[in-house]
Amino acid sequence: HEEELSAHFDATIARDQRVEPRDWMPEAYRRTLVRQIAQHAHSEIIGMQPEGDWITKAPSLRRKSILFAKVQDEAGHGLYLYSAAETLGADRAELTEMLIEGRQKYSSIFNYPTPTFADVGVIGWFVDGAAICNQVPLCRCSYGPYARAMIRVCKEESFHQRQGYELLMTMMRGTEAQRRMVQEAVDRWWWPSLMMFGPPDGDSPHSAKSMAWRIKRHSNDELRQRFVDMTVPQAEHLGVTLPDPELRWNEERGRHDFGTPDFEELKQVISGNGPCNAERVARRRSAHENGAWVREAAAAHAARHAGDRGK
Numbered sequence: 001h002e003e004e005l006s007a008h009f010d011a012t013i014a015r016d017q018r019v020e021p022r023d024w025m026p027e028a029y030r031r032t033l034v035r036q037i038a039q040h041a042h043s044e045i046i047g048m049q050p051e052g053d054w055i056t057k058a059p060s061l062r063r064k065s066i067l068f069a070k071v072q073d074e075a076g077h078g079l080y081l082y083s084a085a086e087t088l089g090a091d092r093a094e095l096t097e098m099l100i101e102g103r104q105k106y107s108s109i110f111n112y113p114t115p116t117f118a119d120v121g122v123i124g125w126f127v128d129g130a131a132i133c134n135q136v137p138l139c140r141c142s143y144g145p146y147a148r149a150m151i152r153v154c155k156e157e158s159f160h161q162r163q164g165y166e167l168l169m170t171m172m173r174g175t176e177a178q179r180r181m182v183q184e185a186v187d188r189w190w191w192p193s194l195m196m197f198g199p200p201d202g203d204s205p206h207s208a209k210s211m212a213w214r215i216k217r218h219s220n221d222e223l224r225q226r227f228v229d230m231t232v233p234q235a236e237h238l239g240v241t242l243p244d245p246e247l248r249w250n251e252e253r254g255r256h257d258f259g260t261p262d263f264e265e266l267k268q269v270i271s272g273n274g275p276c277n278a279e280r281v282a283r284r285r286s287a288h289e290n291g292a293w294v295r296e297a298a299a300a301h302a303a304r305h306a307g308d309r310g311k
């Protein structure tokens with residue numbers, strides 16, 4: 001029987017159809033998805049912090065409401081993704097525990113500081129731009145609930161990227177000091193943004209299997225290259241310099257050549273030693289602890305409601 005189920009799963013993948021929660025799936029496929037979707041959800045939730053810091057300091061009411069909406073979208077993405085993980089049998093409370101105990105990862109990018117308002121713009125442009133490159137192919141991921149969640153998430157990411165770019169365009173039309181602030185934020189975020197795509201292909205333990213299962217559609221290096229090719233003309237239009245002396249158009253390949261990110265730094269940040277790791281996790285932990293009474297009240301309300309229905 002197991003062989004039949006396994007053959008059916010393989011055929012579903014080979015036909016490029018979706019695997020749904022009630023379908024049989026190999027245990028390793030389920031584990032890989034829970035790992036990736038949980039990390040993705042955690043990234044959205046932790047990702048609220050670097051920009052959230054600027055909500056109370058935004059330079060105008062307009063910027064404040066845009067930023068509010070954006071950070072709220074990220075909370076929505078996180079909840080959406082936790083729900084997708086739950087369809088695989090994961091428990092949301094356990095996933096949160098694992099995050100705050102440092103047993104599950106979240107994206108390296110959210111461990112960098114946001115010292116100026118230009119960082120908010122550059123996060124929208126680079127980080128959400130990188131997220132789009134990485135996540136548009138995930139709309140065709142073999143696991144149905146994750147793929148469907150990605151459709152809405154990508155639409156919102158696209159708004160996020162534009163708000164960042166528009167913010168930077170506005171600053172570039174401003175004073176010399178504002179233009180310098182934009183360039184400095186670009187210098188800070190460029191290399192960490194390239195690291196978001198993960199280790200190079202030769203050093204990416206999960207890629208081969210995830211690509212065979214059609215969870216991932218493109219390798220880490222391929223997506224990194226797409227991001228560079230997409231961003232270079234945007235940088236020219238904005239009037240900033242990307243901080244990579246090796247960056248140039250390669251006529252033969254029809255793509256840009258670029259320098260190698262410091263993957264040792266990526267390893268350090270992933271293993272908890274980035275500039276803001278401790279601060280981010282501590283803040284998440286205290287939010288979780290301070291929210292305990294809300295979860296208890298919601299659970300008590302739901303229990304009472306369930307009792308009413310039974311009458």
Ligand code: ACO
Pocket residue numbers: 035036039040041043044047105106107108109127128131134195196197198199203204205206207210216220270
């Ligand atoms: N930050 C933190 N951890 C990373 C990063 C990163 N930028 N890149 C890779 N890793 C981790 C992997 O999670 C894996 O760790 P694990 O074995 O403990 O789970 C390890 O490094 C090895 O990497 P890969 O073999 O390349 O792992 P994988 O095949 O999962 O690819 C990738 C990594 C590309 C991030 C993939 O998981 C993915 O596409 N995830 C969905 C998108 C996502 O999570 N985006 C979050 C940021 S975008 C945003 O939220 C706005």
